[in-house]
Amino acid sequence: MKIEEIVKTLDAKIHYIPEGYDIEINNAGASDLMSDVLAYVAQDILLITGLLSPQVIRTADLMDISAVVFTRGKIPPEEIIEEAKKANIAILSTSLKTYSACGLLFSAGMRSIDGDTHSGTLRDAK
Amino acid sequence: MVILIAELYVTPSKKKILKYEHFDSLLIHDHALDVMSTPPITLTKEATMREAKALMRDHRISGVPIVDDKEALVGLVTLENIIIALENNFIDDPIEKHMVRDVVYLKDDMDVSTVLEYLMTYNFGRYPVIDKNNKVVGVITYGDLALHILERLGNVYLHEKKREEILMPGKSLLSHDSYGNGDFYSYIIDSSDLDLAGQGSTSFKKFLQEHEFPPEDTRRASISLYEAEVNVVLHAYGKGEIRAYLKGGQVFMLVTDNGPGIDDIELAMQPGWTTASDEVRERGFGAGMGLDNIKKYSDKLIILSSNAGVKMEIVIVSEDKNKGVPT
Incomplete structure (x- = not known):
């Protein structure tokens, strides 16, 4: 998914998109726990989080995460956006709850960090 | 490992x-x-x-x-x-x-x-x-x-002053080198302010990138260091020090603090175990995954804890042996 598509799906506000940002993001993870995010094996992903702190950006920087969307209508302050600029990370926010944001993105084709699909998950559950 | x-x-x-x-x-x-x-x-x-x-x-x-x-x-x-x-x-x-x-x-x-x-x-x-x-x-x-063993670790806990003299030179626990040689990085952790937690590690990532350390190894090194740095901020009154150097395709990172130490290291290594406060959890940390993450990303890990502080050395071995050779 292109960043514009993510913005459209979540009806998100754009706070920062790096210049010439033209990448496909096909996997996403959602967590408010940064240590859980640090345990992800994926990179170049979208991080969906209800947590608003400078550590989110630092975590994203270290994990080579491409974009962060803050949920529940949290608006990132200037200092967070400044850090994101230095780290080349796109920053969005949405008024949706984390669960709904994930659901909408999933329906639009965004997959989990470990690439599991809807049918795959159902099959595993049986 | x-x-x-x-x-x-x-x-x-x-x-x-x-x-x-x-x-x-x-x-x-x-x-x-x-x-x-x-x-x-x-x-x-x-x-x-x-x-x-x-x-x-x-x-x-x-x-x-x-x-x-x-x-x-x-x-x-x-x-x-x-x-x-x-x-x-x-x-x-x-x-x-x-x-x-x-x-x-x-x-x-x-x-x-x-x-x-x-x-x-x-x-x-x-x-x-x-x-x-x-x-x-x-x-x-x-x-x-x-x-x-204590002598070997340069870790004799005597009087405050004496201890400082011994700890300052920053001897590696896993090699016979001293921190301060080669391509050397150091950072003083002083984060009574939680907002600053993690800055040492993000700047260390840039240091590794500048020295053309392989990207995947840079990632492992900086994530491990980040968890260690956050631990100092969360559990050791925010005061500590990071020292690191590159040698022969390996990055050695030493994180020291003067906090109260870890009560039970084995327990603390278990995923999900935490003693973090609510304030810490609000930052997205304190999930009890820190040491487990470090263990997962690093190649060698030493944790020394006493009632005078924690000393943690993390080593990342790059597959590309030519990188990180001191110039």
Whole structure:
């Protein structure tokens, strides 16, 4: 998914998109726990989080995460956006709850960090 | 993966190694010879039990190796032997009649991990050390070993000031190098303000990128360091230090703090276990994954904890050996 598509799906506000940002993001993870995010094996992903702190950006920087969307209508302050600029990370926010944001993105084709699909998950559950 | 967990507590009256795991990796170059106390306090088998008692009292020791005229080990007199001799009134007998004959001894060329194994297996107070001619050349006690390990780690917790002098040079625990050589990075962690937590690690990532350390290894190094840095901020009043250097395709990172230490390292290593406060959790940390993440991303890890602080060394070994060579 292109960043514009993510913005459209979540009806998100754009706070920062790096210049010439033209990448496909096909996997996403959602967590408010940064240590859980640090345990992800994926990179170049979208991080969906209800947590608003400078550590989110630092975590994203270290994990080579491409974009962060803050949920529940949290608006990132200037200092967070400044850090994101230095780290080349796109920053969005949405008024949706984390669960709904994930659901909408999933329906639009965004997959989990470990690439599991809807049918795959159902099959595993049986 | 080499993980070393050590909790060392040294007070003037009590020298004790509480826990150990894989000390061998650390002490690979050391032998019994380097650890033992010399010269050994010995007696010949012709001396009396009373003489042994006097010697033990004067030197405040709990056992005396007994030797023949060639200084070869033939037995050992322990406190227990002395007590029995006193009770049964044969304190003036020659030692030869009452000494322990099958003594557990160490050889001077044994490596320290073997010495440690003996100490953990037999649980005696002291062990005579003999050379290849069976001559007694020294004695090893728990205290000797604990002091040696502490010395090796540059981690002797004495007075505040003394401790600082010892810790400042920043010796690597996993190599024989000192922090400060080669491509060196250092950062003072001073985050009473939680907002600053993680800055040391993000700037270290840039340092590694500038030195063209491979991207995947850079990622592993900076994530490990990040967790360690956050731990200092969360659990050690935010005061600590990061030192790191690159050498031969490896990055060595040493994170030290002066906090209260980790109560139980094994427990703290378990995923999900946490002592973090609510304030910390609001930052998205304190999920109990920190040490587990470090373990997952690093190639070698040493955690030393005492009531005077935590010292953690993390080593990342790059697959590309040509990177990170000091220029």
